[in-house]
Structure formats: C-alpha cells, structure tokens
Amino acid sequence: MTTNHDVVVTGLGATTPLGGDVATTWDALLAGRSGVSTNNMDWVERFDLPVRIAAQLAVDPTEVLPRVEARRLDRSEQVAMIAAREAWKDAGHSDDTVDKDRLAVIVGTGIGGAMTLLNQDDLLEEHGLRKVSPLTVPMLMPNGPAAHVGLEFKARAGVHAPVSACASGAEALAWAWRMIRTGEADVVVAGGAEACICAIPVAGFSQARTMSTRNDEPEKASRPFDTGRDGFVLGEGAGIMVLERADFAAARGAKVYGRLAGIGTSSDGYHITAPDPEGTGQARAISAALRTAGLDPSDVGHVNCHATSTPVGDVAETVAIRKAIGDHPVLNAPKGALGHLLGAAGAVEGIVTLLSIRDGVIPQTLNLDNLDPAVELDVVAGEPRKVKLEAAVNDAFGFGGHNVALAFTPA
Amino acid sequence: MSNEDIQKGLAEIVEEVAGVAADDVTVEKSFVDDLDIDSLSMVEIAVQAEDKFGVKIPDDELANLKTVGDAVTYIASKA
Numbered sequence: 001m002t003t004n005h006d007v008v009v010t011g012l013g014a015t016t017p018l019g020g021d022v023a024t025t026w027d028a029l030l031a032g033r034s035g036v037s038t039n040n041m042d043w044v045e046r047f048d049l050p051v052r053i054a055a056q057l058a059v060d061p062t063e064v065l066p067r068v069e070a071r072r073l074d075r076s077e078q079v080a081m082i083a084a085r086e087a088w089k090d091a092g093h094s095d096d097t098v099d100k101d102r103l104a105v106i107v108g109t110g111i112g113g114a115m116t117l118l119n120q121d122d123l124l125e126e127h128g129l130r131k132v133s134p135l136t137v138p139m140l141m142p143n144g145p146a147a148h149v150g151l152e153f154k155a156r157a158g159v160h161a162p163v164s165a166c167a168s169g170a171e172a173l174a175w176a177w178r179m180i181r182t183g184e185a186d187v188v189v190a191g192g193a194e195a196c197i198c199a200i201p202v203a204g205f206s207q208a209r210t211m212s213t214r215n216d217e218p219e220k221a222s223r224p225f226d227t228g229r230d231g232f233v234l235g236e237g238a239g240i241m242v243l244e245r246a247d248f249a250a251a252r253g254a255k256v257y258g259r260l261a262g263i264g265t266s267s268d269g270y271h272i273t274a275p276d277p278e279g280t281g282q283a284r285a286i287s288a289a290l291r292t293a294g295l296d297p298s299d300v301g302h303v304n305c306h307a308t309s310t311p312v313g314d315v316a317e318t319v320a321i322r323k324a325i326g327d328h329p330v331l332n333a334p335k336g337a338l339g340h341l342l343g344a345a346g347a348v349e350g351i352v353t354l355l356s357i358r359d360g361v362i363p364q365t366l367n368l369d370n371l372d373p374a375v376e377l378d379v380v381a382g383e384p385r386k387v388k389l390e391a392a393v394n395d396a397f398g399f400g401g402h403n404v405a406l407a408f409t410p411a
Numbered sequence: 412m413s414n415e416d417i418q419k420g421l422a423e424i425v426e427e428v429a430g431v432a433a434d435d436v437t438v439e440k441s442f443v444d445d446l447d448i449d450s451l452s453m454v455e456i457a458v459q460a461e462d463k464f465g466v467k468i469p470d471d472e473l474a475n476l477k478t479v480g481d482a483v484t485y486i487a488s489k490a
Binding site for chain 1: 428429430450451452454455458461
C-alpha cells in the first residue's frame with residue numbers, strides 16, 4: 001500500500017573509483033572492473049608506509065569543477081558537490097520545483113577535511129600565520145560537504161551532517177527518511193562524501209592493522225568474503241540521492257527509481273573498532289529496517305553487504321544477516337571493486353542496491369575466488385546474477401559500533 | 412611602479428582568488444558590491460597583494476579599501 005509519506009528516490013549521483021558518475025560506476029561494477037591501483041603519492045615512499053594501494057577517483061574533481069570553486073573546497077566537499085549536482089539534475093529538479101523551506105540536505109562524512117587540515121598545518125609550520133587560508137575551517141569541518149550542498153540548492157528545511165565513521169553515508173539516508181516521514185521536509189538531498197587518501201589516515205589505519213597490504217596485486221587486494229582477504233582498501237568518492245515524499249514526487253511527474261521503504265539504526269555497545277562477533281547490534285538494525293518498512297524477512301531477496309574485506313568484520317555481518325533475515329538472501333559486497341569509501345560507502349552502495357532492484361541484477365563480488373566457509377550464505381561471485389527483487393537491504397557499519405540498515409523496494 | 416601596473420597586478424590576484432575576469436577589475440568597482448568578493452576572499456587577496464607589492468595591509472586599513480581604486484591608491488602610497 002502506498003501512503004503519502006512513503007519515501008521515493010528520484011535522483012542519483014556519484015563519483016567513485018569506478019567512474020565519474022552513476023552510470024559509469026554501475027557499468028564498471030557489472031563488467032567486473034576494479035577501482036584499486038597503486039598509490040603513487042610521494043608520502044607513501046617518504047614514510048615507507050606498508051600500504052601502497054588505494055581506490056582513487058576515476059575522474060579527478062578538479063577536472064570537473066570550475067577552478068575557483070575547486071580551490072575553495074576540500075576534496076571531500078568537491079566530490080559531494082559533483083555527486084549532488086548529478087542527483088539534482090537526474091531528479092529533474094530546478095530552482096522552482098520545491099519550496100526551499102521544504103528542502104533539506106543531509107551529507108555525512110567519516111573523516112571530513114583531513115587533507116585541508118594537513119595542508120594548512122604544513123603552511124603554518126613553513127610560512128607562518130599569513131599563509132593559512134581563511135577558508136581553512138569551512139574546508140576542514142565535517143559538516144562542510146553538507147553545508148556546501150545545502151547552499152548550492154538553497155535548502156532551508158535543515159542541513160545536517162551525520163558523522164558515524166563508515167556508516168555516515170547510510171545514516172544520512174536514514175535521517176532523510178525520518179525527515180520525510182515526520183513531515184519536516186518534502187525533498188531531501190542526502191548521502192555521503194569522503195576523500196582522505198592522505199598520509200595520516202593511511203598511517204593510522206595501517207597501525208590498526210585494518211588495511212590490505214597486497215601491494216603487488218592492487219586489483220585483487222579488496223576481496224570480501226574470500227579466504228585470502230587481509231583488510232580493506234581505502235577509497236574516496238561520494239554518493240548522493242534525492243529522496244521525496246511519494247505524493248510530492250508523483251505530483252510533479254518525477255521518475256522513481258524505487259523506495260527507501262524502511263531504516264534501522266543501532267549501536268553495538270561493544271568495542272570502539274571491533275564488531276560484535278555475535279552480530280546482535282547489526283541484526284537489530286536490520287530487523288528495525290524491515291519493521292519500519294513493513295517487510296517480512298522472507299520478502300528480502302538480497303543484502304548488499306558492508307563487508308569491507310577484513311577477516312573479522314565480514315563474518316560478523318553474515319551472522320547478523322542470518323539472525324535478522326535468514327539463510328535465503330543472496331549477498332554481494334561492492335567493496336571488492338570500489339574499495340572502502342568510508343563515509344561515502346553506505347550511500348554509494350545504497351545506490352548500487354537500488355539499481356540492483358531496478359535492473360534485476362546483482363553485481364558480482366570482485367575477487368571472491370574461495371568463499372570463507374564460515375560465511376555459509378549465497379554470495380554472488382564471478383559474474384552478475386539476474387534476480388527479480390521485491391526487497392533488498394543495504395548494510396553499513398562504522399568504527400564506534402554504529403549500525404545502519406536500509407530497506408529498499410521497487411518503484 | 413605606476414598605478415596602472417598596480418591595478419594590473421591586483422587584477423591578476425583577484426582573478427586567481429575569486430575567478431573574476433581581470434578585465435573586469437577596474438578602479439571604480441567595489442570588491443563586495445560589484446565583484447561579489449566575500450570577506451574570506453578579501454583576506455586572501457590582501458595577503459597576496461602584500462607579497463606581490465611588498466606592502467603591509469593591516470586589517471583596519473583593509474576594511475577601508477572598498478573599491479579597486481582605493482586599493483590601488485593605498486598600495487601606491489605605501490610601496
């Protein structure tokens with residue numbers, strides 16, 4: 001049954017290691033291409049970092065944005081703007097299609113403007129105060145991507161920036177759902193943005209032993225659910241959706257990709273970085289997403305997994321899926337191809353989930369050669385699988401024990 | 412350095428920082444009202460002008476430089 005407060009998705013935008021837009025990224029996923037390559041930045045050599053690979057953007061933002069706009073934005077803000085403009089245009093919105101008092105923007109990030117912080121600190125150390133940019137704070141603040149996108153579309157119903165590490169992008173979509181369901185906004189531009197492939201995050205993640213060091217085979221390094229996985233590959237990018245109240249979208253004749261039918265958020269209360277091996281927190285998020293969507297576990301044909309290619313995390317997630325949904329859903333893990341986009345991951349993978357429903361095809365999990373026997377679930381590998389889906393769930397989890405699950409259904 | 416040279420140098424800075432075409436940076440233009448330059452960009456422009464022309468532009472002086480002409484006159488008087 002459709003109600004007026006159902007939440008539909010009318011526009012998609014992304015810039016990822018696989019492509020500068022949604023269509024290119026989706027085609028590359030289905031074609032089994034990898035976005036991971038050798039990281040040739042000078043600091044890798046200088047600090048002799050153990051990780052020499054990364055999932056860098058396929059299209060550099062400075063090739064897309066006007067020069068002056070690019071220099072005023074941190075890279076995380078640049079990717080947010082690019083993806084947001086694509087989504088806005090894709091949704092068929094213009095300056096007068098929605099009352100700005102009814103338009104909100106929610107863009108999350110995990111790290112925010114780390115590159116700006118490091119660059120400006122270098123300038124301060126080398127040249128003193130005069131050379132520090134007056135734009136430093138608006139460039140490094142984690143609400144920067146949201147704030148700039150909000151200004152772009154003159155949103156006045158609220159601009160928010162959830163920060164929940166690698167769940168941030170999915171949490172933004174969850175907040176968007178809530179704002180529409182509670183009547184706070186008619187249209188919400190929401191998603192995640194991340195661009196922090198720089199020395200400190202790589203050094204820090206390396207010291208935490210969370211990243212793959214398969215440096216000699218970059219395109220094979222990210223391998224969720226595979227027995228040979230040894231950590232995630234750091235990526236960068238952004239994913240943005242335009243979400244609308246169903247009757248609002250219908251009234252303006254918008255095309256609809258599908259519905260964000262329900263959302264679930266929870267926290268583990270377990271450990272700052274390790275997932276609860278019993279998957280109870282994650283399972284509660286998934287169950288809440290199904291409950292708010294009015295779905296039965298048997299309706300869910302597919303889970304787009306968070307699985308980052310770490311030894312512990314991937315298996316914990318499958319425990320949660322079995323608990324909350326059962327053994328029947330078909331899984332995949334886009335990070336095999338995309339790498340881990342941290343705060344953008346949930347939003348980009350939400351887009352992938354929605355396109356899987358629309359096109360009836362689940363992209364393969366890249367590099368899944370030998371399924372970890374502990375997984376005990378059906379994971380798409382080798383080639384895309386054609387499946388008609390009535391409902392699919394997208395998981396996103398973050399350091400801190402943040403869990404988000406999104407339930408999508410067809411248009 | 413002639414006023415014309417200062418204006419030309421200033422116009423290059425304004426173009427670099429704010430994306431305003433150098434040809435539009437003429438003496439009668441107001442930085443804020445005509446060239447749409449915000450207070451953050453004005454700080455960047457002032458720092459670059461200090462380096463380029465070897466002058467000091469203290470904050471209380473910067474606040475008085477409303478037009479391109481004001482800035483040219485100030486820099487010429489200090490250079």
